[in-house]
Amino acid sequence: MSENKDETLASFQNITGIDDVGEAFSHLEAVNWNLMDALSRVMPHDDAPLSNTVLAPQPALPNPVQPGAQSNTNGFRPPSYDELPGPSNASASSFFASAMHNHNQNQRHRYPTSHLLAQLTSSINLDPSSQNNNQNVMNFNINFNQTLFQIRLPSTATIDQLKRKIFDVTNVPVCRQSICGWPPAKASDAQKGGTQICNLDLSPENELILIDLTEDGFMDTEPDEVPQRLDKDYNIKILYEPHGTFTLNLSGRTTILEVKTNVYYVKEIPVRHQEWTGWPSGCNNDTTLAESGIELNHQFVLRNLAERAQSNSNAALDGENPQTISNSASNTFDVVTLDSESSADEFEDATDFNTAEYIFTDSPPVQPLNRHLIPNNTDDETTGSSQFVENYQSRFGEPYPEFFVGSLESALQLACHKPAKERKLLAIYLHHGESILTNVFCDHLMKAESIIQTLKEKFVLFGWDMTYDSNKDMFLSLLTARISSNASLTARNIKLDKLPAIMLVGKSRQLGSNCEVLSVIHGNIGLDDLLSRLIETTAMYEEQLQVEIRQEDERAARDQVKAEQDMAYEETLQADMAKEAAKSQKAAAQAAERKRIESERAEENARRESIRLVAEQSLPLEPGEQEASICKIRVRKPTGDFLERRFYTQNNLQDLLNYVTANGFLIEEYKLISSWPRRDLTAIESSQTLATLKMSPQETVILEER
Structure with a gap:
């Protein structure tokens, strides 16, 4: 057992394929972190009885990532084990795949599990200190989530190798890693996976910052960088299994849908049959290459689902196990430069990307007609909400919770975008007709009077059916647009065996102006636990709102005082204005009176002057002094x-x-x-x-x- 628990945990997950850290942690804790004992807990035991000595051949599912898992949306799927950018010791990964294959082939002979575990662990180097110390070693201090991870690599290592080492210690997949702290002059070179770290002008000791952009939905792309990346050219290298590799040279303005369309033009693979590995989390068909955050030179893995399903069906009919598709069928690179604006009029059914709806077998299983509460390919959320409520009532009968009928935006407005005193939590019920928990959850828990009353008083309940991938994708897009990318990511990551589920969404001053997911209640829960979770979340939310309510009351009181002051000021102002008006009116009257008097005086003076002039003109000549009489x-x-x-x-x-x-x-x-x-x-x-x-x-x- 390795002395480093993180390395032991990573090795255990890589060998067993268990993605849930909590589950892997519990297995290791139970055996005091003994890797061999932990592997024995999850691997078949030597004395396990075999129910059938001769295994009937089973057709392979279109998605080989995990049997029974839901197909990834929009033709995207997560990398399979041998494609994960996991531990850099590739031989351990390939040996594990080979050993598991041999184990499956020889299980009828009860091949000892301990031998298998010994083979699995023998090729895995759990002690990084055994590396060759004679090389020129460079140290990297990776700062991630307030934790410092130290990585030592030879100077001849590449960026890809560094990222794989980072995945070993942080569990952040390579496609989600955004690394900051490179020298500015070498920042562009550091984005290329093949660049050797010795060419980046680094010191022997380097401080780097790792950002996991899973929640943001895009990798290695800040918002202000997207306009700069739009006009850049992207070299898209596509490994088309098992037919070899070809390359597309595309503009950053090209959308993922246009990339798929271009692949259809080159390889004649209908878009709905294209299965891709390597796109960052959060991408959809409308995302441009610049917005996706991929590097200028990026590699993807492409498979033809129809071709694989056909080959698997033929292998099953022949009584043989389907063989692994070789990734090295061809080493030739066909470079194709395409116009991202080319017309897609002739390409077949370009808008249908839901691979989960295509079953390439002669006799598809018949499913109950009423397991889907919303018809496939619903393009209007209001119509879908109405159909959900109608079909839910028809299938599960009374009593039933009071679901909101309308758009998700309207439900948010009714619940969250109100004054704090009137605000409620938005409960989003996520239904899935194929989950084994659905009938119990809906027929028992959702019919309980306490649950119905609590949901009615404290929540606005909005329901959606996630059974069809088309409706799931549409709703995830709505969550991203209406709430946040975190809400969409939370809903996407709920596993089938945890559905149905209820996401509780709220908004308070602590959460900022946007709504956020406060809690997720999975369907594998009892009635008392469901009620207590609802009440606890409500109590916590109302406690957060109390501060906001007090602030709103204080603000209302201040506004009332201000309004009264404004009213008094307005009254005083009106009185002053009335006084000024009266004064102005009086002054105007006085001016008018003066003007009248002056006018009359002027008239009088004019009259007097006229009389005086007439009298003066009427005077006789004045006689001289010497004259007589x-x-x-x-x-x-x-x-x-x-x-x-x-x-x-x-x-x-x-x-x-x-x-x-x-x-x-x-x-x-x-x-x-x-x-x-x-x-x-x-x-x-x-x-x-x-x-x-x-x-x-x-x-x-x-x-x-x-």
């Missing part, structure tokens, strides 16, 4: 000074009045008084002559205001 009239003004003029004695009183008027004293405003005898001259007949009035030779009169 004259009289001198002195007029004392109200100010005390005098006006003086000579008149002929035959001039009348009106001439005197005109003289006074011509000097600005209108008779309508002033009286002309004679001193002796005192009399008002303006009150007597103005046609009388001055002689008649006895005002010669001279007379003084007084002007008085009326």
Whole structure:
């Protein structure tokens, strides 16, 4: 047993093919980390009885990764054991495959398991310290998930070998590894798998950062790098088993669908029959090569499902076990440069990529008609939701939970995008008609009154059927678009033996503005456990919401105070505006009055001036001092000074009045008084002559205001 538990765990997983770290960990813990004992626990025992000494030949499934496993979507599948970028000791992997084959062939002879385990472990070097120390060794400190992993490699090692070593210690597949920390001048060279690390200007001790981009859905690609990668050329090397290798030169703007279409043009493999290995997690048929995150020189493995199914069926009819397809049928590289914009009018059924629906046998098994709650290839989520509820009620009968009918976006709006006091959790029920847990889960757990009542009060329940791959792919895309890529990845990774399942989705201030998956309840659970999980998740979620509710209440109180202050300010402002308006109105009235008075004054002055001018023009000529029959009239003004003029004695009183008027004293405003005898001259007949009035030779009169 290796002293390093991580290496022992990795070796145990590589030998047994157990991907679940928890399961592998439990096996090793049970035997105190003894690798041989742990392998004995999971491998067939020597005394295990054989139920059938002669095994009937079974046709191979189209997907050889794991018998009974669900086909990967969109023609993608995970790498099989011999393709995993796992431990760099390739001989251990190949020996394991060969040993397992011999074990299966000789099981009827009860070949001892201990011999097999000895063969399996004998070729695996569990002690990395046994490497040749005479080489020029470079040290790499890999920082990943707040843990430091140390790797030592000879300077002649390549980037691919480094990544395989990183997989050994971190379990992060090569296709998901994004490594940061290379010298800037050599960053592009570090993206090429064949580059030797001695050519990267590295020091003997190097610090690197590993990012697992599984959750992001793409590898080695930051958002700001995608536009730069769109115009680059990608050299796609495709190993077409068992016919050899060919290469496509494509633009970064080429979508994965167009890559498949181009393969159809070159090799005449219908898209629905293409099985690919090597695409990063999270890719779909609309993803461009630039967005996928693959390197500029990338290798894939391609298989023709129809061809393999046919060969497996023929082998089964002949009574022989299907043989492993050789990967070395040809070493010739056919380089084909294709236009990614070429028309696909003639290519066969390019939009159907669901390989799980194609069974290449003469007599496909008949499945119950009602195991699918949503018909195949449903393209509208609202219609699918309605059909799901209708078929669920028809199949399982009453009582049943109250499912939301509508789009996933509408369900999210109703549950999560509301004020904290009104917010609920969104429960997404993931159904699968082929799971053995479905009938028990739906007929017993989902019919319990406590479950129905809890779901109704605390959750918005949305259901979807994952039985058909087409509907599964559509819903996973909806989860990515509506919630997050993590939600889609979580749903994708739920195994068939754990379905049905309920994903609980919520949004709180701690989670940010987006919704996230808070918990996943698998179908292999009892009624009490299901109820407690629902209640515990609800309690935890409501506890998180309390802070937000208090903040909303405080915000509402502040808004109320602010609203009252704004109202008071508005009232004061309106009063001030009214005062200003009244003041302005008063000022305008005063200005208008002044203008009127000035106008009247101007009119009056004009009238007085007109009267004065008429009177001035009416005056007779003033006689000279030496002339006879004259009289001198002195007029004392109200100010005390005098006006003086000579008149002929035959001039009348009106001439005197005109003289006074011509000097600005209108008779309508002033009286002309004679001193002796005192009399008002303006009150007597103005046609009388001055002689008649006895005002010669001279007379003084007084002007008085009326």
